[in-house]
Amino acid sequence: MKLSDIQAIVGGEIIGGDTEFFGGAYDSREVFPGSLFVCLPGERTDGHNYINNAAEKGAVAAICQRKVESRIPYLLVEDSLMAFQKAAEEYRKTVNIPTVAVTGSVGKTTTKEFSASVLSSKFNVYKTDGNKNSTIGLPATILNMPKDSSACVFEMGMSGFNEISVMSKTAHPDIAIVSNVGFSHIEFLGSRENIMKAKLEIVDGMDENGVLILNGDDEYLSTLDPEDFKQRVITFGIGNRNADYRAEDILFSDGLCRFFAVTPSGIISVRIPTEGIHNVYNALSAIAVGQTLGLTTDEIKEGLMRFKNAPLRQNIYEMNSMTVIEDCYNASPDSVVAAINVLRTKNGRKIAVLGDMLELGERSAELHEMTGSKLLGADILVAFGSFAESYRKGAEKAGLPSENIYTCKNTDEAAEVVRSVSKKGDVLLFKASRGMHAEEIIEKLKN
Numbered sequence: 001m002k003l004s005d006i007q008a009i010v011g012g013e014i015i016g017g018d019t020e021f022f023g024g025a026y027d028s029r030e031v032f033p034g035s036l037f038v039c040l041p042g043e044r045t046d047g048h049n050y051i052n053n054a055a056e057k058g059a060v061a062a063i064c065q066r067k068v069e070s071r072i073p074y075l076l077v078e079d080s081l082m083a084f085q086k087a088a089e090e091y092r093k094t095v096n097i098p099t100v101a102v103t104g105s106v107g108k109t110t111t112k113e114f115s116a117s118v119l120s121s122k123f124n125v126y127k128t129d130g131n132k133n134s135t136i137g138l139p140a141t142i143l144n145m146p147k148d149s150s151a152c153v154f155e156m157g158m159s160g161f162n163e164i165s166v167m168s169k170t171a172h173p174d175i176a177i178v179s180n181v182g183f184s185h186i187e188f189l190g191s192r193e194n195i196m197k198a199k200l201e202i203v204d205g206m207d208e209n210g211v212l213i214l215n216g217d218d219e220y221l222s223t224l225d226p227e228d229f230k231q232r233v234i235t236f237g238i239g240n241r242n243a244d245y246r247a248e249d250i251l252f253s254d255g256l257c258r259f260f261a262v263t264p265s266g267i268i269s270v271r272i273p274t275e276g277i278h279n280v281y282n283a284l285s286a287i288a289v290g291q292t293l294g295l296t297t298d299e300i301k302e303g304l305m306r307f308k309n310a311p312l313r314q315n316i317y318e319m320n321s322m323t324v325i326e327d328c329y330n331a332s333p334d335s336v337v338a339a340i341n342v343l344r345t346k347n348g349r350k351i352a353v354l355g356d357m358l359e360l361g362e363r364s365a366e367l368h369e370m371t372g373s374k375l376l377g378a379d380i381l382v383a384f385g386s387f388a389e390s391y392r393k394g395a396e397k398a399g400l401p402s403e404n405i406y407t408c409k410n411t412d413e414a415a416e417v418v419r420s421v422s423k424k425g426d427v428l429l430f431k432a433s434r435g436m437h438a439e440e441i442i443e444k445l446k447n
Helices: 003-010 047-056 080-093 108-119 137-143 163-171 192-203 277-292 297-305 333-344 361-372 388-397 411-421 439-446
Strands: 013-015 036-038 061-064 074-076 099-103 125-127 151-155 175-178 211-215 232-237 245-253 256-263 266-272 315-319 322-327 350-355 380-384 405-408 427-431
Touching (some): 003 013, 003 074, 003 080, 036 047, 080 137, 080 163, 099 108, 099 163, 108 125, 108 277, 108 297, 175 277, 232 277, 245 277, 256 277, 266 297, 277 333, 315 439, 322 333, 322 439, 380 388, 405 411, 411 439, 427 439
Parallel strands (some): 036 061, 061 074, 099 151, 175 211, 350 380, 350 427, 380 405
Antiparallel strands (some): 013 074, 245 256, 256 266
16 A cells, blocks of 8 residues: 555645555554554644654654654645544455454453454454554554455444444444443443444444344343344344344353354354353354354354453463452443353352442442442452442442451552452452553462
8 A cells, every 4th residue: 555545535745755555553662664654643642753763663654644854754634543544444445355343332352352263263364453442443453454364353442422433434344243232431422322322333334235243132232123224133142032143051160151052054052161141142143253254063163162362351260279250351330240240150259359440420339339239149349449339338238248348449458458358269350440450459469
């Protein structure tokens, strides 16, 4: 791709000569030889100040929205982010491979990993790396797609309207999954109805031959009429007997989940190497993706068994003769309840270490209390952060004795409490929003 290709779409002025590049980055630390560097202005830093750092690391071209002293050619435009997105959209049009997009209030990354794992049985799969699931991260992901990729799975997150719409128009997915509608980002969107509307923007970049995969058990998604979409709608669920993909006879044991998937192509005996009812939903959506793209039953089963959780997401392991459920990447009421349900299945004294769930706005105290009321089966609660008292109130409603509830201001206090109350044979769940750094408690316990 050349700077002139982007110029043809968005206009602007090429300064320093037209240049060909492959791949792109908006962080000068992630630039690689031959790539494009996109200068984005920000609240804390301005990418324009790092254009020559990017050049030193091998960038051969850049996009800027103001004139700079540069050692490499650049395209001067009014909006460098918009130009970045248009460049990725144009590149995506040249890559004719199956593309899956995933969104949802909770579990997006795990859903993405399940789908990618299944598709890897047949395709060379390229997927969203880390947290590059935003209107900034997705263009970089697309531009950096290896040329030998034969399928891709993109994750799409948001905190407001029109974000997923922009990403869908950039990625042009053939298949889209909406896993659920929860409370995440309700601070910005005001209601779950609005959250659903924002998630459904995922169809904005799809054509009428696309496939939309929805959770048929979800309180909000289950109310949708398939006739309202130009795409073919597929549903999955456990309680919804009308869902196209259903799970029956679910059994958890020895770190595995077994169930029968009832599909339009027949019944599949499924095993997945993880626990939790939420992962049954994730697996069902991946099975739907696999069958839509023509995978055999054996390929789907093999792909499901290869699944591995991303770091900090429901990783279960032994530490100091105790079982740790490390699920610290993010948290919302739905995901905390899902984690508590996994804790409940374990043998041993159960300790829930819960930190604040962020971005819940005016309903924060209410939703922390509601989540605490779901702690049935837990023996001890260690809550930390600004809403520890709200967790306490909910836990008391769940019947947890007050002497078994500890509230802490921060991770240091929480680590000391966990160290003092835990013993061999216990099962410890660590769950909080990313900004609470619950993994620091685990590191303190290790040391």
